[in-house]
Amino acid sequence: MFILDMYIVYLFRLKALMRGDIVLRQILGEIEEELLTLEDDLTYWVDTNIELIRQPLKDMILSGGKRLRPAMVLAASRFGNYDFENVRQLAVSVELIHMATLIHDDIIDDSPLRRGIPSIQARLGKDVAVFAGDFVFCKVFELFALSEHFSLLRIVAKTLHLICEGEIKQREDLFNTNLTFKDYLYRIRRKTAMLFALSAELGARASKAPERTVRALHRYGMNIGIAFQIVDDMLDFSSNDDQLGKPVGADIREGVITLPTIYALKYSNQKNSLKEIIAKGFTHESDVIKAVEIVKNSGGLDYAKRIAEKYVYRAQQSIAPLPDIPMKKVLADISTIVVNRNR
Amino acid sequence: MFILDMYIVYLFRLKALMRGDIVLRQILGEIEEELLTLEDDLTYWVDTNIELIRQPLKDMILSGGKRLRPAMVLAASRFGNYDFENVRQLAVSVELIHMATLIHDDIIDDSPLRRGIPSIQARLGKDVAVFAGDFVFCKVFELFALSEHFSLLRIVAKTLHLICEGEIKQREDLFNTNLTFKDYLYRIRRKTAMLFALSAELGARASKAPERTVRALHRYGMNIGIAFQIVDDMLDFSSNDDQLGKPVGADIREGVITLPTIYALKYSNQKNSLKEIIAKGFTHESDVIKAVEIVKNSGGLDYAKRIAEKYVYRAQQSIAPLPDIPMKKVLADISTIVVNRNR
Numbered sequence: 001m002f003i004l005d006m007y008i009v010y011l012f013r014l015k016a017l018m019r020g021d022i023v024l025r026q027i028l029g030e031i032e033e034e035l036l037t038l039e040d041d042l043t044y045w046v047d048t049n050i051e052l053i054r055q056p057l058k059d060m061i062l063s064g065g066k067r068l069r070p071a072m073v074l075a076a077s078r079f080g081n082y083d084f085e086n087v088r089q090l091a092v093s094v095e096l097i098h099m100a101t102l103i104h105d106d107i108i109d110d111s112p113l114r115r116g117i118p119s120i121q122a123r124l125g126k127d128v129a130v131f132a133g134d135f136v137f138c139k140v141f142e143l144f145a146l147s148e149h150f151s152l153l154r155i156v157a158k159t160l161h162l163i164c165e166g167e168i169k170q171r172e173d174l175f176n177t178n179l180t181f182k183d184y185l186y187r188i189r190r191k192t193a194m195l196f197a198l199s200a201e202l203g204a205r206a207s208k209a210p211e212r213t214v215r216a217l218h219r220y221g222m223n224i225g226i227a228f229q230i231v232d233d234m235l236d237f238s239s240n241d242d243q244l245g246k247p248v249g250a251d252i253r254e255g256v257i258t259l260p261t262i263y264a265l266k267y268s269n270q271k272n273s274l275k276e277i278i279a280k281g282f283t284h285e286s287d288v289i290k291a292v293e294i295v296k297n298s299g300g301l302d303y304a305k306r307i308a309e310k311y312v313y314r315a316q317q318s319i320a321p322l323p324d325i326p327m328k329k330v331l332a333d334i335s336t337i338v339v340n341r342n343r
Numbered sequence: 344m345f346i347l348d349m350y351i352v353y354l355f356r357l358k359a360l361m362r363g364d365i366v367l368r369q370i371l372g373e374i375e376e377e378l379l380t381l382e383d384d385l386t387y388w389v390d391t392n393i394e395l396i397r398q399p400l401k402d403m404i405l406s407g408g409k410r411l412r413p414a415m416v417l418a419a420s421r422f423g424n425y426d427f428e429n430v431r432q433l434a435v436s437v438e439l440i441h442m443a444t445l446i447h448d449d450i451i452d453d454s455p456l457r458r459g460i461p462s463i464q465a466r467l468g469k470d471v472a473v474f475a476g477d478f479v480f481c482k483v484f485e486l487f488a489l490s491e492h493f494s495l496l497r498i499v500a501k502t503l504h505l506i507c508e509g510e511i512k513q514r515e516d517l518f519n520t521n522l523t524f525k526d527y528l529y530r531i532r533r534k535t536a537m538l539f540a541l542s543a544e545l546g547a548r549a550s551k552a553p554e555r556t557v558r559a560l561h562r563y564g565m566n567i568g569i570a571f572q573i574v575d576d577m578l579d580f581s582s583n584d585d586q587l588g589k590p591v592g593a594d595i596r597e598g599v600i601t602l603p604t605i606y607a608l609k610y611s612n613q614k615n616s617l618k619e620i621i622a623k624g625f626t627h628e629s630d631v632i633k634a635v636e637i638v639k640n641s642g643g644l645d646y647a648k649r650i651a652e653k654y655v656y657r658a659q660q661s662i663a664p665l666p667d668i669p670m671k672k673v674l675a676d677i678s679t680i681v682v683n684r685n686r
Contacts, residue, residue: 050508052515104477108470127451128514130473134447134480135507141484142500150493157485164478165393171471172395 166190509533
């Protein structure tokens with residue numbers, strides 16, 4: 001059993017390596033080793049006696065992910081009195097929050113794959129996936145109850161609430177072809193960017209960085225998060241299934257209107273037929289292909305890339321006044337990777 | 344809009360009255376007024392700017408429910424230095440935990456109704472319901488973050504984790520005709536009883552009752568919770584759709600094996616055909632009717648009733664050593680109501 005486990009770990013790590021996670025890891029420099037320590041922590045925290053979800057949750061941890069949010073906690077904490085043990089649980093908590101939302105997202109999106117392996121919902125069905133996500137979420141609660149960071153719980157709770165609102169907003173906005181850039185920004189700030197901002201803030205606050213620094217790092221996280229989500233939404237059109245670990249066009253098929261589509265709906269010379277296809281609700285596979293094509297030809301992806309770059313620039317500006325410690329360079333590098341990734 | 348709202352409140356309250364919630368309310372005596380105050384608190388806590396879920400969550404509060412868990416918090420707190428304001432948020436928190444699990448339960452069970460009105464999943468679809476449940480759950484997190492009860496968070500977190508495990512265990516046990524009474528007890532302790540035990544414990548601890556009293560009330564809650572769930576499982580067979588607010592035989596149809604079925608699978612003279620029907624997975628409506636009939640004819644309901652009464656007796660024994668304050672009589676009365684209810 002142990003050997004089989006080790007083999008699976010090896011396969012997952014190999015796959016992660018091939019997909020370029022390691023490039024990010026190298027940039028992370030001095031926090032890379034700590035991030036590896038967190039892998040064991042994550043496995044520990046999702047462990048359970050309930051056989052049904054034990055291995056699937058473990059596999060989800062092993063299948064990788066960029067661990068950008070924990071990296072942000074660790075990096076931000078370097079701007080205060082850095083102590084790994086002091087921020088370790090916070091770094092775990094943001095990854096667990098992320099993981100819980102992914103599990104529930106995959107139910108909603110009907111996603112067969114997550115990080116290149118079958119999603120929890122594909123493996124165990126939507127019913128179990130609902131409670132598996134709840135279980136991981138409970139662990140966040142437990143982690144804070146056991147930690148020394150009660151004062152930070154308020155910020156975490158507030159963010160969680162906004163993330164949920166963002167997710168529901170996304171459902172409300174489905175198939176809405178009148179969606180504006182402002183609506184989109186409102187949604188992705190909540191759905192994605194706030195967890196990045198929270199991560200940076202938690203790291204900085206826990207290590208008692210000055211208030212100005214905390215706020216700068218929060219802004220950095222928010223801007224990076226927005227850029228990250230815009231790129232994610234672009235990849236839904238431009239990537240291929242294998243890079244993405246999920247089918248191309250998955251968002252638009254579900255009616256999720258993202259930035260490239262908003263652009264195409266306004267400026268494409270085929271905007272009317274795009275509107276029509278979306279309104280019909282993608283009953284045929286060919287509709288998805290057609291919609292993806294229209295968006296790609298509209299220049300929507302270039303537009304989205306420019307907007308993402310704008311937010312990366314803002315992120316870099318946010319941390320410009322901070323002291324020139326090596327970690328500042330790492331944060332700048334992370335922001336560059338975020339826009340240039342292909343998965 | 345306000346008048347329409349008030350009318351809906353009136354209709355819901357009338358319906359609750361007709362269904363017998365008020366009988367319970369009368370027994371609750373001196374805490375009844377406080378429970379009414381909590382109704383406003385609950386409405387406040389589930390309020391949101393996101394239109395899609397705003398009214399449905401509010402309606403779910405308005406549609407009633409027995410509020411047994413908050414009642415337990417309030418009643419238990421009388422055994423210490425009673426101060427309503429001190430336990431108010433705790434009473435809200437246990438009802439919100441209950442509400443979040445109901446929303447997610449209804450997704451899994453495909454329930455069209457909850458408390459006599461359309462369930463969140465029926466109203467908004469399963470996708471939104473996943474996040475609506477998460478939203479309510481986040482509120483629990485927020486409530487604790489804002490409260491003075493950090494020391495109690497650990498107990499809450501631990502319980503939440505066990506509740507999730509109980510829910511997943513229920514999925515694992517589906518259609519398992521070899522289920523034993525012990526398996527069943529393991530599941531319902533987690534799924535239901537622990538939240539009752541938590542409620543009683545929170546009330547007692549927050550009001551600084553002696554440790555022995557806290558433990559007695561915890562035991563009371565656990566025993567009541569077990570009895571409550573057994574009766575709930577009986578009602579799935581014996582009640583009618585209208586009393587129950589959901590279709591009869593809903594559990595067995597989903598493959599949830601409860602105490603009356605466990606009895607029938609062992610002692611019914613039609614146990615083999617019951618086993619066969621369950622194994623087939625209820626492809627026809629007539630299979631559900633047949634299974635319900637076999638269980639009813641087996642004496643499984645009488646057996647379950649006896650077991651429930653045993654746990655009610657245990658609950659009453661648990662609080663026997665406590666001081667003879669009026670609230671002790673209320674707790675004893677609650678336990679009687681739990682077994683004799685018809686919905």
